[in-house]
Amino acid sequence: MMKIVGIAMALLGWFIPVVSLPLTQSLSARFVASVLGLIISLVGILGVLNQAHLKEAIWKK
Amino acid sequence: MKLWGHYKISWLLAVTCLLVLCGMGAVAQTQAAPAPAATAAAPPPMATDAPLDLKPAGAPSTDDLVKGDPGGTKTGTANDVVVSDTKKGMTLADLINQVGQNRIGINFTWTLITGFLVMFMQAGFAIVETGLCRAKNANHTMMMNFMVYGFGLFAFWVCGFAIQMGGGAPYATLGGASSLNAEHVVTFMGKTWGVFGTHGFFLSGISYDVGVMVLFLFQMVFMDTALTIVTGSCAERWKYVAFAISSVFMGAITYPLFANWAWGGGWLSQLGANFGLGHGYADFAGSGVVHAVGGVTALALSLIIGPRIGKFTREGKPNAIPGHDIVIVLTGCFILAFGWFGFNPGSTLAASGNGALRISSVAVNTMLAGCTGSFGAVLYMWIRYGKPDASMSGNGLLAGLVAITAPSGFVSAVSSAIIGLIAGVLVCVSVEFVDRVLKVDDPVGAISVHGTNGLWGVLSVGLFADGTSNYGGSWNGVSGSVRGLFYGDASQLVAQLVGICTLVGGIFTLSYVSGWIMDLIIGQRSSAADELEGLDIPEMGALCYPEFVLKPEGLRVPAEVAAD
Numbered sequence: 293m294m295k296i297v298g299i300a301m302a303l304l305g306w307f308i309p310v311v312s313l314p315l316t317q318s319l320s321a322r323f324v325a326s327v328l329g330l331i332i333s334l335v336g337i338l339g340v341l342n343q344a345h346l347k348e349a350i351w352k353k
Numbered sequence: 354m355k356l357w358g359h360y361k362i363s364w365l366l367a368v369t370c371l372l373v374l375c376g377m378g379a380v381a382q383t384q385a386a387p388a389p390a391a392t393a394a395a396p397p398p399m400a401t402d403a404p405l406d407l408k409p410a411g412a413p414s415t416d417d418l419v420k421g422d423p424g425g426t427k428t429g430t431a432n433d434v435v436v437s438d439t440k441k442g443m444t445l446a447d448l449i450n451q452v453g454q455n456r457i458g459i460n461f462t463w464t465l466i467t468g469f470l471v472m473f474m475q476a477g478f479a480i481v482e483t484g485l486c487r488a489k490n491a492n493h494t495m496m497m498n499f500m501v502y503g504f505g506l507f508a509f510w511v512c513g514f515a516i517q518m519g520g521g522a523p524y525a526t527l528g529g530a531s532s533l534n535a536e537h538v539v540t541f542m543g544k545t546w547g548v549f550g551t552h553g554f555f556l557s558g559i560s561y562d563v564g565v566m567v568l569f570l571f572q573m574v575f576m577d578t579a580l581t582i583v584t585g586s587c588a589e590r591w592k593y594v595a596f597a598i599s600s601v602f603m604g605a606i607t608y609p610l611f612a613n614w615a616w617g618g619g620w621l622s623q624l625g626a627n628f629g630l631g632h633g634y635a636d637f638a639g640s641g642v643v644h645a646v647g648g649v650t651a652l653a654l655s656l657i658i659g660p661r662i663g664k665f666t667r668e669g670k671p672n673a674i675p676g677h678d679i680v681i682v683l684t685g686c687f688i689l690a691f692g693w694f695g696f697n698p699g700s701t702l703a704a705s706g707n708g709a710l711r712i713s714s715v716a717v718n719t720m721l722a723g724c725t726g727s728f729g730a731v732l733y734m735w736i737r738y739g740k741p742d743a744s745m746s747g748n749g750l751l752a753g754l755v756a757i758t759a760p761s762g763f764v765s766a767v768s769s770a771i772i773g774l775i776a777g778v779l780v781c782v783s784v785e786f787v788d789r790v791l792k793v794d795d796p797v798g799a800i801s802v803h804g805t806n807g808l809w810g811v812l813s814v815g816l817f818a819d820g821t822s823n824y825g826g827s828w829n830g831v832s833g834s835v836r837g838l839f840y841g842d843a844s845q846l847v848a849q850l851v852g853i854c855t856l857v858g859g860i861f862t863l864s865y866v867s868g869w870i871m872d873l874i875i876g877q878r879s880s881a882a883d884e885l886e887g888l889d890i891p892e893m894g895a896l897c898y899p900e901f902v903l904k905p906e907g908l909r910v911p912a913e914v915a916a917d
């Protein structure tokens with residue numbers, strides 16, 4: 293389940309800046325959307341998804 | 354005092370480095386100041402009424418045949434211009450056609466030869482990765498690097514090339530390659546988004562074209578570079594069959610998709626034309642397209658496959674597992690640095706016209722960033738651990754080269770040096786982060802070298818591009834030169850950030866999901882028994898070094914203790 297959440301966050305972080313492109317002309321808004329999207333993706337991958345893998349890591353067995 | 358003595362040389366080197374960089378900055382500032390107008394050399398006068406002084410075009414005289422042409426002044430005459438109608442003789446149209454074909458011929462030759470250089474990088478990657486692995490896995494690691502060339506090439510020929518470049522024509526510097534003109538687009542929120550190309554499958558039909566062939570060769574060797582990054586991070590525990598299928602998938606789908614979006618006329622390249630974001634996503638030679646795609650895929654598969662047995666203690670502390678041959682590691686780094694002179698300067702796809710003479714600047718930028726990259730890594734390791742670590746020096750060189758790949762065609766020499774220096778430090782920090790915080794096992798540091806620094810390279814275009822390049826007057830359909838934040842165009846930085854989000858969010862997800870499905874069906878990881886024995890015999894059926902006596906696995910020392 294955590295793996296799916298992590299992947300969903302990674303995808304969400306991509307969609308946010310892409311969807312912001314046609315929604316706004318403001319450069320600042322697009323910049324914020326891009327940074328926000330990047331942070332969400334990174335948290336999803338490095339935080340959530342990686343933690344899910346670490347729970348079943350071979351060195352813990 | 355002992356501690357000071359230990360670190361004294363490191364600090365002295367660091368201070369020297371900073372002084373050199375400050376000096377470079379000062380020189381750059383001085384150069385930027387307006388200089389008094391120099392008297393340009395006047396062009397020679399046009400002799401419009403002078404008779405046409407052609408070299409003798411007839412058959413060589415007996416005297417010429419005896420003497421030859423040691424000075425090279427007689428070879429190449431009007432006789433060598435191709436004439437369409439011998440009865441009419443040479444016309445102005447013949448001359449103009451010859452000039453045009455010469456230009457395209459120069460571009461073909463340049464692109465092909467630089468492509469050959471990039472192909473040779475496969476040898477560099479192969480020995481770098483093999484040297485950083487243990488001797489018991491050398492055959493397996495080498496065979497992954499050897500066959501990734503074939504698997505990737507086949508997949509790219511079947512469909513990868515068409516998906517990537519099938520809709521991006523015209524490619525003006527290569528004579529057009531006009532058959533590659535069918536991009537599949539979708540309409541989303543009132544805008545059209547190019548998603549993939551549809552011409553060029555099997556290089557057959559209308560794609561049977563000389564310009565298309567040049568483009569295929571050059572793009573194929575780039576794609577193979579991305580594929581071979583993954584073999585490094587997954588080395589020493591990846592099932593060979595899983596590697597084979599994964600490589601075919603990446604060469605057919607994952608890499609071509611992003612390459613289309615960035616280079617094949619896809620939606621990222623159109624961010625400038627469609628949304629007013631600078632010149633769209635700009636990635637001159639592929640920090641993002643090649644290296645970050647390889648890096649994020651390497652991270653995705655490393656997560657799925659998991660760390661090697663013995664890499665982490667039960668408490669999660671990382672153990673250092675040194676490679677077996679630092680000589681071939683550093684030799685491989687030299688081969689890669691040599692091949693990079695094909696990678697970056699070749700990406701002009703031209704050596705004549707359209708601002709292509711900037712190849713000299715691109716080559717020097719490449720050289721400088723590699724140099725400062727290794728410099729940054731050596732200094733970091735020296736200061737932090739008291740020794741200039743060899744493998745990290747090699748990784749620093751590669752990190753600098755990876756980072757300069759995207760901006761190499763858009764930035765100055767000083768900017769290149771800065772980009773490379775940051776990359777050299779960044780790769781060391783990233784390796785420690787991946788190892789100690791994420792606890793992801795990456796035997797060769799591929800995630801940090803190619804992933805982290807690939808993304809840094811993409812970002813640096815949005816910061817350092819100086820607006821002096823001019824490749825035919827426009828880039829990605831937007832007139833003018835690419836300019837980053839430091840040179841007045843903040844929108845270019847946003848375009849680069851959208852590209853980074855696509856790599857991290859989109860391409861990672863595609864790689865992870867495909868790798869996960871493959872893991873469920875065939876399994877990605879070799880058995881524990883095979884891994885402990887070494888994969889050479891179980892997977893490949895032969896040892897790489899049959900006359901070596903391999904040491905049994907022993908107790909390993911945690912990295913922190915080893916560093917002390």
